[in-house]
Amino acid sequence: MRPFHYVKANDLPGALQAFAPQNDPTNAAPSVNAATQYLAGGTTLIDLMKLDVMRPATVTDINALDQSKAGQIEFGDNGLRLGALVRMSQAADHEAVKSNFPVIAQSLQLAASAQIRNMASLGGNVLQRTRCTYFRDTSYDNCNKRNPGSGCAAMDGMNRNLAVLGTSNDCIASYPGDFAQALIALDAMVEIAGSAGTRMMPFAQLHRAPGSTPQIETTLTQGELITAFQIPNLPWGKRSLYLKIRDRASYEFALASAAIALDLDNGTVRDVRIALGGVSAQPWRAAEAEALLKGKPIDDTMLLAAADKAFEGARPKKHNAFKVQLGKATLMRALRDAATMTI
Amino acid sequence: MRNSNDGEGSRSGSANGSGWSRRTFLGTSFGSTVAVVALRDTGNAQSPAAAASPRDKIAVSLNINGKPHDLSLDSRTTLLDALREHIGLTGSKKGCDQGQCGAYTVMVDGQRVLGCLILAAAVQGKEVTTIEGLTGANGALHPMQQAFAEHDAFQCGYCTPGQIMSAVACVKEGHANSADEVREYMSGNLCRCAAYPNIVDAVLDAKTKMEA
Incomplete structure (x- = not known):
């Protein structure tokens, strides 16, 4: 250091x-x-x-900002406000979060270890860096995230854990977090403070696709600080869940995950939100799969169609091709579980 | 790093005939180190923000197991290194030093955290509890320590202080209601000897005694 x-x-x-x-x-x-x-x-x-x-x-x-509003959880008619200095464990154990937005509580609960959840803030959680080995190991010069224009050692290297969606020719690093998928699925807004004041932005606009500039990961400008997340009260909040598939039963990053928020009308999908993790370069909303499901029942035919649609643009590499099938199965199981959950 | 991989675990107190054990020798050495730092500190007190060079030491006041410690530290010093190298509390172990193994689990304001990923400067004004602070004033073992011994919940013992700190927090958090729950909430503490079944037994047993 x-x-x-x-x-x-x-x-x-x-x-x-x-x-x-x-x-x-x-x-x-x-x-x-x-x-x-x-x-x-x-x-x-x-x-x-x-x-x-x-x-x-x-x-x-x-x-020290956790002594201010940035350290508080508020729930009311305007929805849920999570201060950015709230720790993962505080939000995961919060009763209003658990009962009204289970996908948030589950995404946090299934992440990291109890010690890390006590330490990590929600704001820092969404900004955590990829665990791509070549990004973390500085003995590799060729990482476009660290050294723009140097190439990507992961393309033909050990890429089992890396992304199949949203990647570019310059970077296939996967976004490692879980909580961000819950925020995407719930149409969350992010509150950002800067020298010019405070602004609100859809959370889905926070992370950038790698494209030709994988070294720039977010749309935050210099010195800006995330202060809160605002989650609206929408009909699908209670029928929401996070399914995480990983190599170990606990304390492990996702190979594939799905955050689902579902509004059902008598067995038919009135509206649905799908965010995928573990398989993508940034928190990933499967908007086309959502559109396909609207007005349709959750049955095997529709589940297969939605899963195929969600991974239509997948670009697997040598070691991570299994993530396409795993991701589809994860999405189908998560949708089925959401449709049958008791609320 | 001199003491980072010594594998001493919890098997301390093996004093030899001369009355000196390696541990008491180390403890004495650390005591000398602290005295030197304290002297330097009185002549060169600085607020962190006022340091001119990032290599300048900063004054850091820590509250460890109810006792104050005024230190002069490199800003890079983690809580774990402050405990082991500057205060002489070697119970917290340096395992991976990357937040993965949990051997350095301590409590800050009652919450279990990883001493290797927290800067010492960042826990000023907070109450730090280490494995050394768990034992009662009369030297009686904490129920969790007693349960680990009775259930043979370790082999080499290197991970044990972290396991015990984590286990005490696990019970206090209300996350020790079943074997499955204990396994999930203790997943941040690795045991290379794989004493996991006995650790789960110890935690469940101690929970009963802690709540009695």
């Missing part, structure tokens, strides 16, 4: 002030090279600093 200045922010203005402008104001530099990094739970940042993947000159500790 390289030496850094440790700065403790007592509140939001303090956090934003501690941000030092980057040399490159265009945002084109790799996000891992940002000179100032916010520190919340640290479960990604400290790990990647130890690996020398991230090398901030200044680390701004924002954990």
Whole structure:
């Protein structure tokens, strides 16, 4: 780990002030090279600093913000507001979250370990980095996420855990998180604070497709800080779930996962939201599969059709081709479970 | 790192004829280190933000097992390294040092966390509890420690302090209601000797005693 200045922010203005402008104001530099990094739970940042993947000159500790609104969970007529400094375990164990938005509680509960869930903030969780081995191992120069234009060692390397959807010719890294899929499925908004004030944005617009610039992972601009997630009260919130398939029964990233939010009308799909994890380069909404299901019953024919549609554009590599079939089966099982769950 | 892989586990106290064990020798060495740091600290107190170079040491005040410790640390120092290398509390073990094994599980404000992924500077003002703080004032073992011994819930013992800290939290969180639940909520603590069945038995047994 390289030496850094440790700065403790007592509140939001303090956090934003501690941000030092980057040399490159265009945002084109790799996000891992940002000179100032916010520190919340640290479960990604400290790990990647130890690996020398991230090398901030200044680390701004924002954990004191959990004493403000950014550390609170609020539930009411306007829906659910999750402060960005709420820890994963707090949201996973929250009664209103569990009963009204089971997909959120499950996506958090099935992630990481109890210790990490006590540490990791919700804001940091959605910004966690890919676990692509070649991104984490700096002995490989050829990683377009770390060294733009250097190539991608994963293309012909060990790519079993990597993405089949949303990839590009420059990067096949998979997005590792779970909670983000729940937010996508529930039409969540993300609240972002910056020097110019606070803005709201659909959460689905936060992560960028890798394209030819995989080093730029989000649409956040320099110094911006996620402060909350806003989840609307919509008819499909209660009939929602997260299904996660992985190599181990616990404490493991998804090989394939599905977040489902379903509005059923007497066995027919009035509306549905599908987000896929483990198989994609960014939190992935299967919009075409959703459209296919609307107005239709959840039966084997429709499930197969929806699953085929969701993976129509899949681009498997040598070791991860199994993810297409696994992803389809995961999606079908999740939809069937959602249709039959008691609410 | 001098003590990171010593495999001592919980088998401490094997004093030899001279009255010196490796552990007491190490403890004495650490005591000297702390004294030097404390002296330097009094002459060079700095607020973290005021450090001119990122290599300058920063003043860090920690509350460990109810006792205050004023340290002068490199900003990169994790809570685990502060405990082991600067305070001399070697109960928390350095396993993978990457947040995967759980051998360094400690509690911060009553919540179990990973000492290897938390900066020491970031836990100032919070109450840190380590395995050394679990034993009662009269030296009596915590029910969880007693249960681990009675159920033979370890072989080499290296993961044991982390297992026990995690297990105490698991019970307090209300997540130890069945063997399956214990297995799920203890999944962040790896045991290479695979003493898992006995660990589950110990946690369930201690839960009964902790709630009695």
